[in-house]
Amino acid sequence: MTAYEFVVVANRLPVDRTVGDDGSEAWRTSPGGLVAALEPVMRAVDGAWVGWPGQPDVELEPFTEHGIRLVPITLSAQEVEEFYEGFANDTIWPLYHDVIAPPQYHREWWDAYVTVNRRFAEAAASAVKENGTVWVHDYQLQLVPEMVRSLRPDVTVGYFHHIPFPMHGLYAQLPWRDQVLRGLLGADVVGFQRPQDATYFLAAVRRRLKYDVKQATVAVPTPDGHRRVIAKAFPISIDTSPYLELIAKPEVQVRAAEIRHSLGNPKKILLGVDRLDYTKGIRHRIKAYGELLAEGRLNVEDVTFIQVASPSRERVDAYVHLRDEIELAVGRINGNTDTVGHSAIRYLHQAFPREEMVALYLAADVMLVTALRDGMNLVAKEYIATRADNRGALVLSEFTGAADELRQAVLVNPHDIEFLKDAIMTAVEMPPTEQSRRMRALRRRVLEHDVSAWSSSFLEALASSRSTRS
Ligand code: G6P
Numbered sequence: 525m526t527a528y529e530f531v532v533v534a535n536r537l538p539v540d541r542t543v544g545d546d547g548s549e550a551w552r553t554s555p556g557g558l559v560a561a562l563e564p565v566m567r568a569v570d571g572a573w574v575g576w577p578g579q580p581d582v583e584l585e586p587f588t589e590h591g592i593r594l595v596p597i598t599l600s601a602q603e604v605e606e607f608y609e610g611f612a613n614d615t616i617w618p619l620y621h622d623v624i625a626p627p628q629y630h631r632e633w634w635d636a637y638v639t640v641n642r643r644f645a646e647a648a649a650s651a652v653k654e655n656g657t658v659w660v661h662d663y664q665l666q667l668v669p670e671m672v673r674s675l676r677p678d679v680t681v682g683y684f685h686h687i688p689f690p691m692h693g694l695y696a697q698l699p700w701r702d703q704v705l706r707g708l709l710g711a712d713v714v715g716f717q718r719p720q721d722a723t724y725f726l727a728a729v730r731r732r733l734k735y736d737v738k739q740a741t742v743a744v745p746t747p748d749g750h751r752r753v754i755a756k757a758f759p760i761s762i763d764t765s766p767y768l769e770l771i772a773k774p775e776v777q778v779r780a781a782e783i784r785h786s787l788g789n790p791k792k793i794l795l796g797v798d799r800l801d802y803t804k805g806i807r808h809r810i811k812a813y814g815e816l817l818a819e820g821r822l823n824v825e826d827v828t829f830i831q832v833a834s835p836s837r838e839r840v841d842a843y844v845h846l847r848d849e850i851e852l853a854v855g856r857i858n859g860n861t862d863t864v865g866h867s868a869i870r871y872l873h874q875a876f877p878r879e880e881m882v883a884l885y886l887a888a889d890v891m892l893v894t895a896l897r898d899g900m901n902l903v904a905k906e907y908i909a910t911r912a913d914n915r916g917a918l919v920l921s922e923f924t925g926a927a928d929e930l931r932q933a934v935l936v937n938p939h940d941i942e943f944l945k946d947a948i949m950t951a952v953e954m955p956p957t958e959q960s961r962r963m964r965a966l967r968r969r970v971l972e973h974d975v976s977a978w979s980s981s982f983l984e985a986l987a988s989s990r991s992t993r994s
Contacts, residue, residue, distance in 0.1 A: 526593075527650075527651060527652060527653040527654075527656070528570065528571050528572040528593065528651055528652060528653060528656065529569075529570060529571065529652075529653050529656045529657065530569050530570065530571035530572075530652075530656060530657050530659070531571060531572050531573075531574060531648050531651045531652045531656065531657070531658045531659070532562060532565075532566060532571060532572070532573045532574065532575075532659050532661065533573075533574045533575070533644055533645075533647075533648045533658060533659070533660045533661065533665060533668055533672075534559075534562065534573070534574075534575050534660075534661040534662060534664075534665070535575060535576055535608070535612070535661075535662060535664035535665060536554045536559060536575050536576055536578060537554065537573060537575035537576065537577050537578070537594050537596060538553065538554055538559045538562070538563050538566070538573060538575070538589075538590070538592060538594075539551040539552060539553060539554060539577075539589055539590070539594070540552055540553075540554045540577060540578035540579075541577040541578055541579050541582055541584075543579075551589055554578060561760050561761070561762065561763075561902065561975050561978070562661070562979075563590075563592070563763075564763040564765075564975055564976070565975065565976070565979040566592045567590075567591055567592065568976075571592075571593070572586070572592075572593040572594070572595050572651050573592055573593065573594050573595065574595040574597060574644060574647045574648050574651060575594070575595075575596070575597060576596070576597050576598075576599055576608075577596050580599055580600060580601040580603075580604045581598065581599075581600055581601060582596065582598060583596075583598050584596040584598075595647055595651055597640075597643055597644055597647055599640065602636070603636055603639070603640055605839075606630075606632055606633045606635075606636035606637075607633070607636040607637050607639075607640040607664075608664070609837065609839055609840050610628070610630065610632075610633035610636065611630075611633035611634060611636060611637040612637070612663060612664040613837050613840050614627070614628045614633075614840050614841075614842070615627050615628055615629060615630075615633060615634075615698075616663045616664075616666075617663065617687070617803075618842070619690060619694060619695070619697060619698060620663060620687050620688055620689060620690050621687065621688060621690075621803045621896070621897040621898075622688070622690060622694065622896070622897045623694060623697075624802055624803055624896050624897060625802050625842040627697070629697075629698075629699055631699075634699070634700055637667070638667060641665055641666070641667035641668050641671060641707070642667075642671055644665055644668050645667075645668045645671030645672045645675060646671075646675065648660075648668065648672050649671075649672050649675035649676045649679075652676065652679055654678055655678050655679065655680075656679055656680075657679065657680045657681075657682065657983075657986065658672050658676075658679055658680070658681050658682070659681075659682040659683075659684070659982075659983075659986075660672070660681065660682065660683045660684075660711065661683075661684050661686065662684070662685065662686045662687065663685065663686070663687050666683075666704050666707045666708050667703070667704070667707035668683075668707070668710075669681045669683045669707060669708055669709070669710030669711035669714075670706055670707045670708075670709065670710025671707070671710065672710065673710040673711075674710070680712055680986055680987075680989070680990045681710060681711045681712055682711055682712065682713050682715070682982065682983070682986045683708055683710075683711035683713070683714050683715065684715040684716075684758065684760075684982060685708075685714065685715065685716050685717070685721065685725075685899075686717065686760065686899050686900070687717075687899040688717070688718070688721055688897055688898075688899050688925075689716060689721040689722075689724045689725045689728075690724060691724050691727075692724065692727050692728050692731055695724070695728050696728075696732075701728070701732060702732055702733065705725075705728060705729055705732060705733055706733070708725070709729070709733075709735075709742060709744050709753050711753065712752075712753060712754070712986060712989040712990065713753070713754045713755075713756075713982065713985050713986045713989050714753060714754070714755040715755075715756065715757070715758040715982050715985075716755070716756070716757050716758070717757060717758075717759055717760060717899045717900045717925035718757055718759065718925045718928055719756070719757045719928075721757065721899075722740065722755050722756050722757050725755055726740070726742065726755055729742055729755075736750075740754050740755055740756040741753070741754055741755075742754075742755060752989070752992065754985060754989055756985075758978060758981055758982045758985070759900065759925060759928065759929060759973070759978065760899075760900050760902070760925075760975070760978050761902075761905055761970065761973050761974050761975050761977065761978050762902050762905045762906055762909060762970070762974060762975055763974060763975045763976070764909045764970065764971055764974045764975075766878065767882060767906060767909040767910050768909065768912070770878065770879060770882040770910075771882060771886060771910050771912055776879060776882055776883050776886065777883075777886065779879075779880070779883035780883045780884075780886035780887040781887075782883075783883060783884065783887040784887050787828045787830075787866075787867075787870070788828075788865050788866050790825075790826055790827055790828045790866070791826040791827065792826060792827045792828075792889045792890060792952050793827070793828055793829075793830065793887050793888050793889050793890070794813070794827060794828070794829040794830070794888065794889070794890045794891075794892055794948070794952070795829075795830050795831075795832075795884055795885070795887075795888035795890070795891050795892065795907075796809055796829070796830070796831040796832065796833075796891075796892045796893075796894075797832045797881065797884070797891075797903045798831075798832070798833055798834070798895075798903065799833070799834050799835075799836040800833040800834060800835060800836050800843065800846065800847055800850070800873065801836055801837075801843070801846070802842055802843070802846045802896075803895055803896055803897050803898060804894070804895050804896075804898070805894035805895050805896045805921060805938040806831065806833060806846075806850055806894075807846075807849060807850060807853060808894055808896070808938045808939070808941065808944060809831075809892050809894040809938070809944070810831070810850065810853045810854060810857065810869070811853070811941055812941050812944040812945045812948060813829050813857070813868075813869070813948065814853070814856075814857040814861075814868075815941065815945060816945050816948060816949070817857065817861045817868055818860070818861075821945070821949060822949075822952070824861045824862060824863060824866050824867075824868050825863065825866055827868075827952070828866070828867060828868070828869075828870060829868065829869045829870070829892075830869075830870045830872070830884065830888070831854070831869060831870070831871050831872065832872045832874070832876065832881075832884065833850065833871065833872065833873050834873075834874065834875040835873060835874075835875065847873070850871075851871070851873075854869050854871045857869055881906070882910055885906065885907050885910040885911075886910055888907070888916065889915075889916055889917070889952070890916070890917050890918075890919065890948070890951040890952055891903075891904070891907040891916065891917070891918045891919065892919050892948070893918065893919065893920045893921060893924060893926070894919065894921050894936065894938040894944065895921045895923060895924050895938070896921070896923055896938060896939070897923050897924075898921070898923065898924040898925065898926075899924075899925050900924065900925035900926055901920075901921075901924040901925065901926045902926075904918060904920055904924065904926045904930060904933070905926065905930075905970050908930070908963070908966045908967055908970045909967070909970055909971070911963050911966075911967065912967075914959065914960040914963040914964050914967070915956065915959050915960065915963065916959060916963060917934060917950075917951035917952075917954045917959055917962070917963075918930065918933040918934065918951070918962075918966065919933065919934045919936055919944075919947050919948060919951050920933035920934065920935055920936065921935075921936055921937070921938050922935050922936065922937055923937075923938070929969055929973070930966055930969065930970075932961075932962040932963075932965045932966050933962070933966065934947045934950050934951050934954075935947075
């Protein structure tokens, strides 16, 4: 097998395999922020991407798609259930998002997690050149750094954690808490979204493993002394260029006008864009909006709220229940408040191509990001990137990584429904001069600190860890 200087390992390949009704095979961009962030980085280097094609029992040879060399990992149907839906998305995901949903702890799921992590680690270890670099991503693969290190001690290993890392009081619930910390510490640099995540991780390392921690550096004992591991924040961002290109296209602007027209030309369009996930605070935002309508502070003739909720993890119970709850809430509000010509909420349980998303961003006067906990939230950054006219207002939860950077948003605690209602009203009623003052500052931040600034800062830290190692 050809070996590569730079190997990315992530649970998903950047493309998902889909099979049509006629059995035809197609590839489409995978969901989530991770792929959106990493794809442009990969295009710029001679590297390979190790990941799962998104369906069980698919056995494929390495291939090239969109100019990226892809190394597919096969997961059996049982592994999808126990590793992906189980341990990754019903144990780690809820635990790391502050137990918004109760995490399930099952020993068979852990066993599947170990087995699958080993498969990814072996594929990465055989794809990387001597003295090359392996960059592991996200909570599905926390054991991979240590596994790659033991298979290939010559290689530099980075790990980036895209979701929050919980405080020790919660992390300590995890029956395999020490093994996971050791897995992560196989990396030379462990990157997090927020300084707070790095602090919680370092506290867990100190308390559980009793390793020496000085500022951002952990001394990991080895047979012949210590190895230094750096753990710190590298807040992720977006590739702004496709957004800037799309907003300049006349057909996208026409589409944005069409969207407004098709909604009956409301004075204000509110927008939410999320994977349908309980961490995103979609219920809280719908509740607040429904109360504003019921109290007459908003009028259905004047406003429309578009909620795009893309399907996600549909076989995990917590997601099935969430969908029912949201669809019930949307149905109730619309039933109570719609007129024949105007709808309070347009709920779209679909994923849309980027072009349509940009038209929605352009049409939206107010963007609602009310996550209860979110590693970063790239939707907030995408919205800002599209607002070249410096119009529009962003309501942003304090519990997102993005809130650390986007201080000029209307920041909100989504658990406090009265506060959330006032924040929505502030955004709806914000005078154009105030929108522009805030949006200018927000855009400066997002355009300067884009995904390439993020990846360069991480990869520079990784390269300097290598120079101190050798
Ligand atoms: C988040 C995670 C990613 C994940 C994505 C989509 O952004 O950080 O690791 O890939 O959600 O979730 P899915 O379960 O569909 O891969």
